[in-house]
Amino acid sequence: xKPFLIRHLSGENFGRFPVWMMxxxxxxxxxxxxxxxxxxxxxxxxRPEVASEVSLLPxxxxxxxxxxxxxxxxxxxxxxxxxIELKESVxxxxxxxxxxxxxxxxxxxxxxxxxxxxxxxAQRKIISQLDPEKTLIGFxxxxxxxxxxxxxxxxxxSFDNLxxxxxxxxxxxxxxxSDLGRxxxxxxxxxxxxxxxxxxxxDTWACxxxxxxxxxxxxxxxNNILNELRDxxxxxxxxxKQTSHLIPYFDTLQADxxxxxxxxxxxxxEAQTKAKFSLQGNLDPHILLxxxxxxxxxxRELVAGARRLKRPAILNLGHGIFKNTPVAHxxxxxxxxxxxxx
Ligand code: CP3
Numbered sequence: 001x002k003p004f005l006i007r008h009l010s011g012e013n014f015g016r017f018p019v020w021m022m023x024x025x026x027x028x029x030x031x032x033x034x035x036x037x038x039x040x041x042x043x044x045x046x047r048p049e050v051a052s053e054v055s056l057l058p059x060x061x062x063x064x065x066x067x068x069x070x071x072x073x074x075x076x077x078x079x080x081x082x083x084i085e086l087k088e089s090v091x092x093x094x095x096x097x098x099x100x101x102x103x104x105x106x107x108x109x110x111x112x113x114x115x116x117x118x119x120x121x122a123q124r125k126i127i128s129q130l131d132p133e134k135t136l137i138g139f140x141x142x143x144x145x146x147x148x149x150x151x152x153x154x155x156x157x158s159f160d161n162l163x164x165x166x167x168x169x170x171x172x173x174x175x176x177x178s179d180l181g182r183x184x185x186x187x188x189x190x191x192x193x194x195x196x197x198x199x200x201x202x203d204t205w206a207c208x209x210x211x212x213x214x215x216x217x218x219x220x221x222x223n224n225i226l227n228e229l230r231d232x233x234x235x236x237x238x239x240x241k242q243t244s245h246l247i248p249y250f251d252t253l254q255a256d257x258x259x260x261x262x263x264x265x266x267x268x269x270e271a272q273t274k275a276k277f278s279l280q281g282n283l284d285p286h287i288l289l290x291x292x293x294x295x296x297x298x299x300r301e302l303v304a305g306a307r308r309l310k311r312p313a314i315l316n317l318g319h320g321i322f323k324n325t326p327v328a329h330x331x332x333x334x335x336x337x338x339x340x341x342x
Pocket of ligand 1: 036070073086092
């Protein structure tokens, strides 16, 4: 039998919504910080016994309905030998930025078993310990967002190199992102094989993409990935934020679920997308920094809005949980979100 979140998405009514939090296996958890003190970030990601333990950590303190696999959107390029360092309070740093299509041809050589066998091993370990009602979510970064890090080299506010490449040679950039996209497809297929019940593509920096590049070049790349993943028969989630300029072009996006930020209400997003997708979101993670009454009030508001939707929603935050969030506040959100309506 499939776990609760997946059955809920296919329309079964349980009298409550499934809920989890982006970045739930992260630095706001004291247990995460304790493990992190003894390992480098990439050690945690590549050692299956550590990655599986960290993925399951949130469940020890918080009753979330899904576990997101602990890894990073940059694991794929890292596994192919791209030198990436995670610098405290700077973010990911790529030592030799990749700025030509020929450099991206590297991703044609991607082999999930050879390069990311540790991911399959970690996911099988998670599944062997996971309550069958809980969902394992596998994920990858979407090509634009992963490409943005590889091309810029450092977390950038202006994306100068990416944007110059896009305007100078959009077809060349699209070719590079297609190579990355094919590797991403193989990577996600392998995750479904090793037990992931749903797959999420994180496209955090899609907010920076002009509509022209999106519809002429990028949408086909995304749809190639999503269409190829259809065979895996698992729900496909596409997360982006601040992409209201792109929403009019989502009518042919081949995802099942849209992960959305906190700026709009779920109802207005459903209306704008003509109820083509289930929605996942969208409590503002700042709310978890406030106080219990505010968290309860805003969560009840979110649930009430989600109940008015045509399609079954998944409750979540609108972006990753902040590292200074009190664990008790995260627990309050999950507890309130799981209240039965009936
Ligand atoms: O709990 C989970 O959600 C699962 C694990 C996960 C991580 N990163 C762990 C992580 C997931 C799904 C991601 C995705 C990710 N990584 C995204 C997309 C989602 C988003 O938040 O927008 C992006 C843009 C990245 C790139 C990245 N990796 C950033 C910006 C950072 C933070 C750098 C910093 O110093 O704040 C990372 C590192 C990272 N990824 C950490 C964790 C727990 C912190 C590493 C540490 O322990 O120092």
